[in-house]
Amino acid sequence: MTTLSQLATLRRSAAIQGRVIYALLMREILTRYGRHNIGFLWLFVEPMLFTTGVTILWTLSKSVHGSSLPIVAFALTGYSSVLLWRNMPSRCIGAIEPNLALMYHRNVKAIDVFLARLILEAGGATISFVTLSLFYIYIGWLEPPEDVLTVVGGWLLLAWFGGSLAMLLGALAEKSELVERLWHPASYITFPLSGAAFMVSALPNSVQKYALYIPMVNGVEIVREGYFGNKIHAYYDLPYLVGCCIALTLLALAQVAVVNREITPE
Template identity: 35%
Template sequence: MTEVSSRHSETQKLLHGLKVQTRVIGALIMRELHTRFGRDNIGFLWLIVEPALLTIGVSILHFTSGPFIHYGMPTGSFMISGYTCYILFRSIINRASDAIESNRTLLYHRMITIFDVLFSRAVLELASTILAIVVLSIMMQAVDYGFLPQRPLIMLIGLVILFWFSFGLSMIIAAASERSTLVERLVHPATYLSMPISGAFSIQQTMPDPFRWYLSWWPTTEAFELIREGQFQDYTSDYTFPVYVVGWCMILSVIGLIYLRAVRKDVHLG
């Protein structure tokens, strides 16, 4: 009887802890919204407008080329499945480098951890990307320059994998940036240099060897192939290995959590 009561008590503690952390992350998301966008001008709408403007700008550059790389994919939809989703990766990684410094005072509160700060920022970027994809797809379909994702569930799986990989990497970058300012300076150019190998602007199915083999080792190419399968119903890739990229995500997450814990004791709150 005592053992059953003890298990019940542990379950209640776990549920209470999850409830508290959910409220903490929700509060951090609202704080991030106010800090980044404020209430002036269009306020929170920048959450959608910012990635949308970047995608529209890149799409206009390819307007005269017709179907992207002549594979029958409308340029608008290709850019949404590529560049818009790449913004998710880039934003999570770039914002991680200053996450501890800009939220140092919040760590006075025992309930708030570095993980919570990073996770709330990453969730906000994911929500921003999903909203931008929906809005941009509707706009592109209205001008006959693209269409809504034809297999949205597959696209969502690809986005979640990209989010997980980006978040795992962001924990390592946040911890490393606290130890060395050099990391913070290198992160931004590194994300731009990674664009050609990210898979955001390439199609594995049509890429010749050995370039396809080389690029397939970079985990984001797997995520973008899934995203593209979700965007285009007629596109099916023979070069997706979800177990490989999920393995990467798990390894990065474990290393990130260990690194954050090691760095936390060295973070000076004063």
Template identity: 40%
Template structure:
């Protein structure tokens, strides 16, 4: 009996992985096409914008706290911010845009969101690697202090953003006004992302407030792994994990309620 259950689980898992693989490929083809630069733009957009911000801050002789260089600080901040903006932004009306796929028996609404999140996490992460290598070779950034912390910060940000995206996806199906609120939400949350500062640079009262934001913990974790002793990072892994679980659970509840609003026509 146990062997049968394990075999059934593995068969379902293989089916699910094939579905996600197909959806990721479909999303790539739909968004970027088969010709010209195509998939490059998933990596090229954050790469180009990050380089632009680096040049602007460097030309303005922008000063940062401690011994942190502008180039690694911007590279770490903007690629993380891009992941946050892209996953949340592409969650809006995700089910509506992929309604035709729901005719397939094995495809669930949540699968389309997972596929989009995987594409963004992988593509934006690859953009960071592509930008980091030449900057390291030219001596503009140091080697990663702790790659495990870098990967941990990146994956936790992907997880939290996915959970938040679930909520946005469900609410946008139930009420179209949510689509109009996404850009204001992105601007409002910008000071709570941690892109422009380290918590240790802030006054005590301000630091205590921003640490309520899970995004700040992701940025601090990522930057400690990248910058090491040059920064005094403040993050709480247990708090971050709890927030990810809570937002994901709430997101699944919202998606469940929103399924009755999904039109297959």
């Protein structure tokens, strides 16, 4: 087979895969949000309400976060980042069972179901973050980001981490119900450790290096560095975060392949 024919085959496969994921994405939107009330707008309105609520609570309680940043800016960058990666596993755990009937179609695989849900979740969190940022900038509660590309880079790394973790847990949950039972308390326990409510620079020097062993902390620090620039001193280990994402991705793909072979369509 020539290189040109191989590329043509690859393009056709990619086009088919894209149509499958798009169809699953539309199905997921209609199933989850329906056509009534504001429908799919809940995709980003819901995380906006969560983030705004946390921002108001932190402002009223005059929370101390260990930096000179306004509490609104601190809450937006922190809690939006948490919503990005933490909600993804919840959507992937138990995602296969309601879609078993679709597995009769040879082009529909387990990874397509996961990817559709991940795109939907990441899209909602991203729209929420961008919309609230623009709104807060407009009313004067927030300054424009110092480096938009750094913000985007940190955000994409957090999405990569959340997506790979979600696919891994989603695949493992098909083998054991224990995964779902453990993830719910674990997701709440990891919130105070994720870097959303503190900055590494505010921690004692002896603790800082241990905080950076938590992958999400590095991502949040990158987002905040892009947002606030020289106003803060961000600590992060980019190679470590990328390494964790690669390792999680490889493990996730391996487990998804195993699950895909074991699926019995209803």
